[in-house]
Amino acid sequence: MLRNHRQEMVVALLFVLPFVLIYGVLFLWPTFQMVYLSFTDAPLIGPGEWIGIENYVEMFDDRRFWTSVRNTAYFVVLTVIPNTLIGLVIAMMVSRLKGWQQSLILAMFFLPYILPVTVVYRIWNWMFNVQFGIMQYPLTWIFGKATPVFRTQWMFMPAVAFVTVWWTCGFNILLFLSGLRSISTDIYEAAALDNASRWTIFRRITWPLIWPVTALVLTIQLILQLKIFDQVYLFVQGGRPDPSMVMVQYIYSQAFQKNEGGYAAAISVALFVIVIVFSILQFQVLRGRGQK
Template sequence: MIENRRKKSLIALTMVTPFVVTFSVFFLYPMLDMIRISFTDAPLVGAGHWVGFDNYLKLFGDRLFTLSLKNNAYFVALTVIPTTVIALLIALAINRLSGFRQTFVMSLFFMPYVLPVSVVTELWAWMLDLQFGVLQPVIALFTGKPVAVFKNPYWVMPMVAVVTIWWTNGFNVLLFIAGLRNIPSELYEAASLDGATTWQKFSRVTWPLLWPVTALVLTLQLILQLKIFDQIYLLSGGGPFNSSYVLLLKVYREAFQSNNGGYASAVATVLFLLIVVISVLQFQLLRIRRAS
């Protein structure tokens, strides 16, 4: 028995080792080194001098840092709950289909998710172009005239949110469909025999059993949207007038344009801690909501 246990432990260790090594080399070590550099005045490349908490104290007086925090919060509000609700509605509609139609429609919604961000942003930049954009007539119906949405401080963040939801929502739809398929059909049959309406079936059967998937989608979306960078960088560059300036864009500019590696690491560390704290709190609150 002892020899068999040792053999199983060796097999388990062999299987776990590649992940542990990869995690340590590509995540744990860079993270710890980033935290160390945040206490120095190091440039992007090379060593620096120890400055203690100076970089973090500097953040309190940095107007762009405060603005980027607000913009990140605004973007989270524009995307996390809306994309979850939209994905749930689409999944409920697709789940009513069957056979080839279900597969085809599901593929249509998932297709944008496999596109690289450069293609997505170029596609939407063309569709929303002020002179030739095919979506400008739709905007003109509400505003009375075409709008350069990515150069307008009031339109830029909502439109980047629309692009993000369109691009990433296919994955959320798949998660919800997987959750819906795990709900036993016998529960719906029993509810029908009891005379339950469609809304009662959803509120008493579907929603409670789908809550774990909903909590997962909300948590994943919160983490992803707090890390927004690619769409902002490619569509607006943080403008106009810094109205779409976000935390990762500040990290990029401080590190690669201003050569302030220590200060950029401090901003990145704050963002990392923010994501960890908010995502853990949200997940725990969602678990409490499920238990109640």
């Protein structure tokens, strides 16, 4: 038995070894290098001198860094919960359809998700165009004149959040729909026999049973939106980037435009810690909520 156990361990290690090697080369080693660079004054390419925690001291005194943190947090608030709720509502409506109708509606909602971000940018930049964009009709009715949405500071982040929700909610719909399909119809039939209302069925049956999926969607959305870059970078072209700068955009600016690789690595470490901490905290809180 001992020999068989050792053979099983050897076979298991052989199967796991390729993943461990790839994980170490593609994630652990770059992460270690990023942390090391954050303590140096290295440029984007090439070595640098060890300067200790000077980059972190500079980061905490950097006004633009805190602006990027606030903008990232604001964007997370505008997207994570609304995107999750919209995905749940649409998934519940789609789940009531059958056959080709369900497939067609689901495909329509999922289609934007497979579009590249540059295509999404072109679509919505055209739709919000001041001269001929169709979204200017409701904006003109509300504000009394055509409004350059992506050049107006207070409208920029909500507009990008709106585009992001439209672009990514299809994935959430798919996850929620999978969760809804896993719920046995016998439960709903039993509730119908007790004359339970739709709200009672949702509150007592549907919501508790799809809570694990909800926690997963919220966690995925939090991680994705904390790393927001593409949409903000594209829509801010031609405008002032500083007031709308997010953390990844600031990292890009420091590394690729100012050639300050060490300082950019320090900001990357800060973002990495923020993502890990908030993701773990949120997942633990949501899991605890689901176990009650």
